[in-house]
Amino acid sequence: MMDRPAVNKSPTQRERKRSGSDPSRPIVDVADVHQAFGSVEVLKGVSMIVRKGGVVCIIGPSGSGKSTLLRCINGLVPIQSGSIRVADFEVHQLRTDKEKIALRKEVSMVFQQYNLFPHKTALENVMMAPIHVLHEERNEVRERAVALLTKVGLAQKRDSYPGELSGGQQQRVAIARSLAMRPEVMLFDEVTAALDPETVKEVLNTIRELAREGMTCILVTHEMRFAREIADEVLFTDGGKIVEAGPPAELFDRPRMERTKAFLSQVL
C-alpha cells in the first residue's frame, strides 16, 4: 500500500499559503453561474458549495448541464456570468493559460472516455504530468506512480499500453493519473458510463476508497446506489438548474420537488 496517501500530504507550499484562511470556508464555491453555447443556455444560474473532504454527487437527466458544470469548475469551459471559486482561485476571472494551469494543478478531472494517452504506458501516463508540469524529481514521481497504480490495483499492468487494458482498468489508470497531481479536488464526469456492469464496481471501489480518505470529490453519475452510499450531498439538476439538493437519504427517499420524484421513479 501507499506509504503516503494522496490526501495526507506533507505540507506543501500551497497548503502553508492557505493555512491562514478560514478552514470552514468551502473549497469549491459556485454562485449563480450562467453558461451558454452560442444561443443555447446550458447553465441557468447554478450555485453550489463543497467543503473540504466533502463528496457531492450531481445527478439528473442527460443534457441537464451536469458535465458542463464540472468543466466550468476546472476552467475548461468559460462562463458568461456568476462566479466560481476553487481553493484560492477565482475561476471565472482566470484569463491566461498560465492562470488556468495553476488552477488545474489543484483540480483534476477524470473523464467518461478515460482519455489516457495511447502512446504511453500506464505508468508513463501517471508519471507525465508530475514530471513535466510540477517538475518533480523523476525517481520520486516513479515511486509515487507505482504506489498509485498499486492503490488502484493495477501495479502488474504498469507497462501495458491503454489499448491493451480493459475499460475499467483504463479508467482506474486515469484516476491514478489525476491523483498523481495531488489535487485538492477531484472531478469525476460519468466515469462509469462507458463501462460494462462488471467493471463498474472496480472503478467505484477506487472512488469509494478515495472518498474515505478524505479527498474532496464532485461526481456526475448515473449510479444512484453509489451516490446514495458515498455522497454527503446530492444535487439534482434539470434544464440547467439545480432543482433540489440535500443529503442522499432525504433526496432519494423524500424528494420534495415533483421533477425529482419523476426522475427518481424512472431510474430507481
Add this chain to the structure above:
Amino acid sequence: MKRESVLPVLLPDASRLVQTALRERRDGWRVRLRASHGGALLAVFVTGCAIAQAQVQAGNPSILETIWKWTPLLARGFVFNLAISFMAMGIGSIAGLFLGYAQISLLSPVRKTSWFVTHFFRNAPWLVLLFYCMFLIPFEVTLFGTKIPIPDWTKATLGLALPVMANVSEILRGAVQSIPTTQWEAASSLAFNRRQTMWMIILPQCIKRMLPPWMNLYAILTMSTVLASIVGVNEMMTLTQRALSAENRPGLLLSFYSYVLLWFFVYCYPIARWTVHLEARYAVKQ
C-alpha cells in the same frame, strides 16, 4: 474553425464528420498498387518484346539483347531518379513540417499565410512548378566573387520538393486535427500547457497517422521524378529516349517504355504494400 449549430449536442458528431472529411481529403489522393498491376505491365512488356522480335531484321541483335545492352545506362538513370526523389522528399518533408506546424498556429496571420502557401503549392500542377524552378532559378549564382553553378537536377529537385512540402504540411495538419479533442482536454485538465500538449501528447500520436500518407506521397513523388526528363535532366526517361533514338528502331518503343515502367513498379510496389500494412496495423489501435 468556427462552426455554428442550433443543436450543440450534435457538435461531437459534427466534429467527427469534419474529421472524416479531412481524413478522406488527406488520404484521398492515393496510390494503390496491386500485384495484378505488375502482372499487366509484365504482359505488356512481353507482348511488346514479342511484336518487336517479329520485326527484327536479319543481322540485328534480338530485342532482349538490345534491352540488356542498354540496361546499365538505364539503371544509372534510375539511380538518379531515386536520388532526386530522396532529396526532394527530404527537403520537402522538413519544409512541410514547419509549414504544417505554422498551419496550426494560434496566431491568425501565421496560420492564414501558411494555409495559403500550402494550398497554392498543393494545387499547382507539379510540371508547372518544375518549369518555374527551371527558368526562375539562375544557372549559376555569384557568392563572394566565386561562381557557384546550379545544375539542372538541383532545380528539378527543388521544383519537386515544393509540392511535397505542401502535401506534408497538409498531412501534418490533418493528423493533428484527427487526434480526438478529448486528448487536448485531458492534457489541459492535467495542467499541460499548449506547447507541452503539442509536443508530448499530440505530435507523438500523429507520427503513426502521418506515416502511411507520407509513404504514399513518396511513391507518387518517385513516379513524378520522370517529369524531370521534360526539363532535360539525365534521368531514366531521358536516357530511354536517347537509347531509342540511338537504336532508331520504332518497334522498340513499347518494349522499352514498359521496361521502364516495370522498374518503377518493382521499386514502388513494396512501398505501397508496406503502406497498406501500416495503415491496417494503426487503424486497429485507435
